[in-house]
Amino acid sequence: MTWLGIIQILLVLGIVLLVAIPLGGYLYRVFSGQRSWLERVYAPCEKVLYKLSGINPTVEMDWKAYIKPLLLVNFIMMLFVYLILRLQGHLPLNPDHIPSMPWDLAFNTAASFITNTNWQNYAGESTLSYLSQTMAITYLQFTSAATGLVAVIAFLRGLVGKRAKMFGNFWVDFVKVHTRLLLPAAFILALVFVGLGLPQTFSGAQTVHTLQGASQTISRGPIASLEAIKQLGTNGGGFMNANSAHPFENPNVITNILEIIAMAVIPTALIFTFGRFLKKRRQAVILYVFLVAMMLLGTLLVYWSETSGNPILHKVLGISNVSMEGKEVRFGLPLDSLFVGATTAFTTGAVNLMHDSLTPLGGFVPMLFMMLNMVFGGKGVGLLNIIMYLIITVFIAGLMVGRTPEIFGKKIEAREIKLATLTLLIHPFLILFASAIALVTKTGVASIANPGLHGFSEILYAFSSAAANNGSAFGGLSGNTPFYNIMLGVVMLLGRYISIVAMFAIAGSLIRKPVVPESAGTLRTDTFAFGGVFAAIALIVGALTFFPALALGPIAEHLQMWSGVLSK
Amino acid sequence: MTNVLRSLRVTAIFAVLLGLIYPLVIGLVGNLLFPYQAQGSMEKHNGTIIGSRLIAQSFTSAGYFHARPSAVDYTANGSAGSNLGPTNSALIKEISGNIALVKKQNGAIANASIPADMVETSGSGLDPDISLANARLQIPRVAKATGLSESYLQDLVARETQNRFLGIFGDPHVNVLDLNLVVRNKLDQ
Numbered sequence: 001m002t003w004l005g006i007i008q009i010l011l012v013l014g015i016v017l018l019v020a021i022p023l024g025g026y027l028y029r030v031f032s033g034q035r036s037w038l039e040r041v042y043a044p045c046e047k048v049l050y051k052l053s054g055i056n057p058t059v060e061m062d063w064k065a066y067i068k069p070l071l072l073v074n075f076i077m078m079l080f081v082y083l084i085l086r087l088q089g090h091l092p093l094n095p096d097h098i099p100s101m102p103w104d105l106a107f108n109t110a111a112s113f114i115t116n117t118n119w120q121n122y123a124g125e126s127t128l129s130y131l132s133q134t135m136a137i138t139y140l141q142f143t144s145a146a147t148g149l150v151a152v153i154a155f156l157r158g159l160v161g162k163r164a165k166m167f168g169n170f171w172v173d174f175v176k177v178h179t180r181l182l183l184p185a186a187f188i189l190a191l192v193f194v195g196l197g198l199p200q201t202f203s204g205a206q207t208v209h210t211l212q213g214a215s216q217t218i219s220r221g222p223i224a225s226l227e228a229i230k231q232l233g234t235n236g237g238g239f240m241n242a243n244s245a246h247p248f249e250n251p252n253v254i255t256n257i258l259e260i261i262a263m264a265v266i267p268t269a270l271i272f273t274f275g276r277f278l279k280k281r282r283q284a285v286i287l288y289v290f291l292v293a294m295m296l297l298g299t300l301l302v303y304w305s306e307t308s309g310n311p312i313l314h315k316v317l318g319i320s321n322v323s324m325e326g327k328e329v330r331f332g333l334p335l336d337s338l339f340v341g342a343t344t345a346f347t348t349g350a351v352n353l354m355h356d357s358l359t360p361l362g363g364f365v366p367m368l369f370m371m372l373n374m375v376f377g378g379k380g381v382g383l384l385n386i387i388m389y390l391i392i393t394v395f396i397a398g399l400m401v402g403r404t405p406e407i408f409g410k411k412i413e414a415r416e417i418k419l420a421t422l423t424l425l426i427h428p429f430l431i432l433f434a435s436a437i438a439l440v441t442k443t444g445v446a447s448i449a450n451p452g453l454h455g456f457s458e459i460l461y462a463f464s465s466a467a468a469n470n471g472s473a474f475g476g477l478s479g480n481t482p483f484y485n486i487m488l489g490v491v492m493l494l495g496r497y498i499s500i501v502a503m504f505a506i507a508g509s510l511i512r513k514p515v516v517p518e519s520a521g522t523l524r525t526d527t528f529a530f531g532g533v534f535a536a537i538a539l540i541v542g543a544l545t546f547f548p549a550l551a552l553g554p555i556a557e558h559l560q561m562w563s564g565v566l567s568k
Numbered sequence: 569m570t571n572v573l574r575s576l577r578v579t580a581i582f583a584v585l586l587g588l589i590y591p592l593v594i595g596l597v598g599n600l601l602f603p604y605q606a607q608g609s610m611e612k613h614n615g616t617i618i619g620s621r622l623i624a625q626s627f628t629s630a631g632y633f634h635a636r637p638s639a640v641d642y643t644a645n646g647s648a649g650s651n652l653g654p655t656n657s658a659l660i661k662e663i664s665g666n667i668a669l670v671k672k673q674n675g676a677i678a679n680a681s682i683p684a685d686m687v688e689t690s691g692s693g694l695d696p697d698i699s700l701a702n703a704r705l706q707i708p709r710v711a712k713a714t715g716l717s718e719s720y721l722q723d724l725v726a727r728e729t730q731n732r733f734l735g736i737f738g739d740p741h742v743n744v745l746d747l748n749l750v751v752r753n754k755l756d757q
Contacts, residue, residue, distance in 0.1 A: 052581050068571065072571055076579050080580075123648070125646065125647065138591060139586045190594045191598060191601070194601070195601065195605060197609055199606055199607060201608065208618055208619045209618060211632065211749070212627060217643075218608060218619070219646075220607070225590060225591040240692075241647045241648050242647035242649065242691060242692035242694070245649065247624075247696055253732075312660065313660070313663060317664055318680055319667065320682065323654070324685045325649075325663075325689060326651070327690070328697070329690070329695055329739065329741045330741055332739035335738065353691045356651040356653060357649060357651060357652055357654070360655075450652065451657075452655060454654070454656065476651035561655050566655055566660065568657045
């Protein structure tokens, strides 16, 4: 651990903040219907898209009318992608002659990408045709990010709205996220990526004769276009098996920094958009401070643990103590650690090193972030989880000081608490219940790669990643079995849609409530004291629910490693 | 029902826009502006493509600098790391095997002075770079096998070193294919 390393981490987070603040304002202006300076470009494009899809942009929706098409179009897109994967062997743009996918893997992949998880039970370079990489993977990386974003935007409108039909129009929001944010941003980033060394070609793999005279087949393809939206949409599913550790996905330290910024910037901006909707900038600042502090502490723990290295290697083999197993030379450990922290805090799931080979505490942090699922969180749904925790905090804090719990001027009553608790509990339930099933079945245990406690961590990590819609993995686990394809697929779908629907129902009931004017008796949510309670409740709830599992996995393995015991 | 029809239309239209037009346009513009990068940074020697600058290839002969150990033996259409956990006895076995190989190739080196990247496998299995300490340890071997002087090779490593971006970000490192292409061209002369 060096000062230069810590400075690298802080500088990148600083750049994220500098971009996120104006972007948060921009998102607010787009979704509160204000004109953009590029209105003359955007509006005609959107008009064409409305016309082609049969959208009437003047319709206003209540929460049920908003969520129905959201779920429906997600279902149809998932079906569409399932079909492409099943048929890719017979479809065009397949220069490397890759066969069609079996049904269970295709289900898992479609569920994974529609839910913004991007868990991959396949190796991209050998299992997907170029058509699947673009029309299945890249496509859903846009639309799943857009779905999460419009969900939280509609929720915010519900939070501050006064009439039931003030959620906006799902179709209009869905189109605008693409035209005014994701497409232009991805377009620019993808071209920058090509310039920095990411391939973008539809020619098949290149066979070369190496300097030593051997033959090497080098997979390539339309990588830059996928990589841009993979990060911007907090998706994380790589073109290649090695994901952002692969030199074609992340060829140098500049692309590495850009990828971290791209995955972090929209979730961070949404915190400020939230403040703009509430007309309380201070609320956003408080949230940002506590969230970024959690993220920074986690990142520094990874950094410390990876630079301290593996004492067993030191003792038995006497080699240098830094851990380089599963890492690439070009990024350096500080930015490696930030990548680990960012990819799980912002629930992207891209990896620039193999998480399975991290030291136990280095693997503990990403697991914890996925279990908390609210350290910024993924595109849109992260903010929904943050608001869920805010509601729980207001409720508990209100009980402690003897005040009626209210949030942003609306009373929190039994219905909202029930729904928030459902959202809160579904996450640990999915992770722990599914892990338990995997651990007691022969087929579940058979997929473990590493012996001992680390093998338990592999399973726990897999279901945390699926439930949090993250997508990163302890990659040793052989996930491509019917058991894991189905289990992980179902967990991803439930983890995504139950909480979105429950949070929408909360907004639907909040919007009908009269606004309670702020008084001296109001529990203020925009103070550092409240922020501290908020962070404490998130940590306590997270720790209490997950501590036994974490103790059995990474914590016990940490103790094992420092006492120098190997597993066989 | 209108919602079903509309969903079908949106699914189709956005699939074409995002899944076809967007990557094709990036491909067109990308290849126009950056043809070398867009095709995968392929390097030529005597007119034939000998590999990608970004992808490690297997170097075993003593006269070349060697890349980091690869869990997939430098298979560039099947990237992967070893995924061995820190308390797995297989990890110790793998690394001690790599240490033995390094010593066999480079002569007696104290374990403590072997840099970690030289004996621990990379994340992708295709890491094209090595640390400076790694490169320097290989200089005596390469010098002996090629007849090039050690000071020439030291200058070469220094010249090809990629320093920290803006003096801050990343770790200094050197690209193995860059080094070996220079060595090869020098020997061809």
